[in-house]
Amino acid sequence: MATSRRDVLWEAGKFLILGSAAVSSSPSAAPAPTPAAAPALPAYNPQAHLWGMTIDIEKCIGCGNCVRACEKENDVPEGFFRTWVEHYEIDGADQEHPHVTSPGGGKNGFPPSSDAKAKQFFVPKLCNHCMDSPCVQVCPVGATFDSPDGVVLVDESYCLGCRYCIQACPYGCRYINPAKETVDKCSLCYHRITQGLTTACCEACPTQARQLADLKNPKDPVHEFLRKNKVQVLKPHMATRAKVFYRELDGAVR
Amino acid sequence: MSSNWKEAAHLIRPAVVFLIGLGLFAVARKAVIPPSFGQYGHYRAGALDDIRRKPVHFAGQETCVMCHTEQQTARNAGPHRSISCEACHGPAASHADEPGKLKPAKPEIAALCTRCHEASAAKPAWFKQVSSVTHNAGTSCEVCHQPHSPKL
Amino acid sequence: MHPIPGVEGFMYPNEVELQWSILIVLYPYITGLVAGAFILASLERVFRVSAVKPTYRLALLTALAFLLVAPLPLQLHLGHPERSLEMYLTPHRSSAMAMFGFVYLWYLMVVLLAEIWLDYRADIVHKARTTSGPIGWVYKILTLGSMNVSPAARSIDDRVGYIITIIGIPSAFLLHGYVGFIFGSVKANAWWSTPLMPIVFLFSAMVSGIAAVMLLYHASCLLLKRALDMRCLDTIAKYLFYVFVIDFSLEMLDLVHRIYEADESFRSLDFMVHTRLYTSQVILQILLGTCLPLALLGAAQVLRLAESTRRKLYAVSGVLTLIGIFAMRWNVVIGGQLFSKSYLGYTTYKLQFAAREGLLSSLALMLLPLGILWVLVKLLPPFEEPQAL
CATH class of the missing domain: 1.20.5 (Single alpha-helices involved in coiled-coils or other helix-helix interfaces)
Known part of the structure; x- marks a missing residue:
């Protein structure tokens, strides 16, 4: 599409005007995201899709493959996570105080547990790509947005780095990329799913605990998954219309 | 006025x-x-x-099996049939683009197998788990199990 | 497994690092001083409390000095400050932060600058006629080319100024209530998310602004060796006491409500107040910053104290009040980020010293408005008799 190329001119123009207003303090401000010789993108109609994910807690073995794959696919900086895995341990009826750990985001798996008495399980987490995203609502400039196909994305050439969206996300899915000084988060591998691939985390999951879902595609197995299973989203009281659906999620998970 | x-x-x-x-x-x-x-x-x-336009690092299962049919056949015969190649071998899009030039490294067996199969009360009961201390006591998994089709 | 330094319990992995630093503490603090100072100024103008007249112009200049600095901590905190004008270019209508930019400009341009200009016009014209050199040119520019200070023109100025003050009061309320809304509307954060937040912010703004002008008036009388108008100081202290009582009641209402409802976040927040926030919340904000100045101001209302005693008492309570309100901003902004949104753990805020968002730049940002005020007081003296018509 030509829109992106025209935006390069905008960047230059904006820089001239804003720069002369002496508001500029960083020289790294004008990225040219699209070189003129950018290869043509495969045809894709965003209106025909609505992306989400399903996660089966019963299938997750806490290997951390998803975290490592995401890190490699998306150049996630050390110490930050677009996806991570939590280990829950609940003792008897004490639902209020689960013992939760996520060493290194679960990137290298979890130390083996021999405690057979407590209830234990793993919870992979990622951006919930909410339909009513609190993060999109608060972005002052429109740098984070809901794409037409239901993915919450960040325009890194437009983000101010004000961090209001990080405060607004109830799930802790956002962070500041220290190299770019802009906000970063799971893009549901938008560069992959728009050309027929699945996300890196789903590709690398050995038990198919995570499945990319296209809610607008009538043939997608997600419909059967949602019909046949008891599913739950995280923090339903936040009313964000999250699109990551968990099967067998325990009520203690927050 | x-x-x-x-x-x-x-x-x-x-x-x-x-x-x-x-x-x-x-x-x-x-x-x-x-x-x-x-x-x-x-x-x-x-x-x-x-x-x-961001670069793709994981080429995807369909791309891998275009060439590696032998491994695909072996894998399809065993319990690892639904695990994608890159789940163990790592991202290989650059290898798919230039197969001769960039070869993915062979995975480190010890870490690879235990990450999934080391016994833990936290893992779901249906999943095959062993204790690396009592089960193989330091012997490499490969000695007995073929990773692509790990039946005995 | 190694515990993460500064973290207790479980934080979502991206939550470990705090996002909003001491600079974001300064932002509501400074805008609060603006709103409070302006409301004190309008007491005289709209509500005709003539006793506070000596501080009218000083309060306006204070409001302007702090308002000019208000956006700087935000600017300094941004990852990409050069993109900040996007807030005006493509403001997102559902974002409280984007709309704040417009509330700010409205308040600066339409209310504060207009009111100061109208009030000082006779002085500006007089100085433009009598001053030579570059300073004279500054005054000539400030006249905007009109030397008409006839009694009829001044009476029109006065009426228009009155109307602007009337518009200004809700604008000042809006300015600071809005800052409260930026925090109060974050439903993901239990410490912030309460409809009381804008009102609490507003009243604490009035408290801090009135206390600041009281101290500045006191200090400038000492510095300029002018006689202190005790009736004025008593009146300001009286209003400070009243507003403070309302502010304290609102904050206690919020506290009681939280304790009684004890929702899912309560245990976590309660633990935080008793540990990490104990010094800044219980000691600094509530005891030293609220209860003590309230008792002192209350004593000055009830007891018959000597003038010099009252003067010292007001100075001490003013300083304590400013510390208390600063602690309140700190506890809101920093406190709201110390606990995990999973309610299972806590992190630590490490205040740096010489970093971009460190203590040094914060001190500089707090001193800057005083520097600007000094220039403004030199340029537009607030204590000389307004130029005779």
Whole structure:
């Protein structure tokens, strides 16, 4: 599409005007995201899709493959996570105080547990790509947005780095990329799913605990998954219309 | 009445200054807003293409099995049949682009197998788990199990 | 497994690092001083409390000095400050932060600058006629080219100024209530998310602004060796006491409500107040910053104290009040980020010293408005008799 190329001119123009207003303090401000010789993108109609994910807690073995794959696919900086895995341990009826750990985001798996008495399980987490995203609502400039196909994305050439969206996300899915000084988060591998691939985390999951879902595609197995299973989203009281659906999620998970 | 107007004439001046500022803002705004802003919603539509242009690192199962049919056959015969190649071998898109040049490293067996199969009460009961201390006591998994089709 | 330094319990992995630093503490603090100072100024103008007249112009200049600095901590905190004008170019209508930019400009341009200009016009014209050199040119520019200060013109100025003050009061309320809304509307954060937040912010703003002008008036009388108008100081202290009582009641209402409802976040927040926030919340904000100045101000209302005693008492309570309100901003902004949104753990805020968002730049940002005020006081003296018509 030509829109992106025209935006390069905008960047230059904006820089001239804003720069002369002496508001500029960083020289790294004008990225040219699209070189003129950018290869043509495969045809894709965003209106025909609505992306989400399903996660089966019963299938997750806490290997951390998803975290490592995401890190490699998306150049996630050390110490930050677009996806991570939590280990829950609940003792008897004490639902209020689960013992939760996520060493290194679960990137290298979890130390083996021999405690057979407590209830234990793993919870992979990622951006919930909410339909009513609190993060999109608060972005002052429109740098984070809901794409037409239901993915919450960040325009890194437009983000101010004000961090209001990080405060607004109830799930802790956002962070500041220290190299770019802009906000970063799971893009549901938008560069992959728009050309027929699945996300890196789903590709690398050995038990198919995570499945990319296209809610607008009538043939997608997600419909059967949602019909046949008891599913739950995280923090339903936040009313964000999250699109990551968990099967067998325990009520203690927050 | 007319003298009243004359006495209030100085109030026009800050108003004019204010309006000039407003006008300059309106002109500047028109010039610097990205052209594709607002095409789909309150954001720069061009950002979608920028994000789509990010490089792919995991080539995907379909790409791998285009060449590696032997491994595919072996894998399809065993319990690892639904694990994608890159789940163990790591991202290989650059290898798929230039097969001769960039070869993915062989995975480190000890870490690879135990990450999934080391026994833990936290793992679901249906999943095959062993204790590396009692089960193989330091012997490499490969001695008995073929990773592509790990039946005994 | 190694515990993460500064973290207790479980934080979502991206939550460990705090996002909003001491600079974001300064932002509501400074805008609060603006709103409070302006409301004190309008007491005289709109509500005709003539006793506070000596501080009218000083309060306006204080409001302007702090308002000019208000956006700087935000600017300094941004990852990409050069993109900040996007807030005006493509403001997102559903974002409280984006709309704040417009509330700010409205308040600066339409309310504060207009009111100061109208009030000082006779002085500006007089100085433009009598001053030579570059300073004279500054005054000539400030006249905007109109030398008409006839009694009829001044009476029009006065009426227009009155109307602007009337518009200004809700604008000042809006300015600071809005800052409260930026925090109060974050439903993901239990410490912030309460409809009381804008009102609490507003009243604490009035408290801090009135206390600041009281101290500045006191200090400038000492510095300029002018006689202190005790009736004025008593009146300001009286209003400070009243507003403070309302502010304290609102904050206690919020506290009681939280304790009684004890929702899912309560245990976590309660633990935080008793540990990490104990010094800044219980000691600094509530005891030293609220209860003590309230008792002192209350004593000055009830007891018959000597003038010099009252003067010292007001100075001490003013300083304590400013510390208390700063602690309140700190506890809101920093406190709201110390606990995990999973309610299972806590992190630590490490205040740096010489970093971009460190203590040094914060001190500089707090001193800057005083520097600007000094220039403004030199340029537009607030204590000389307004130029005779």
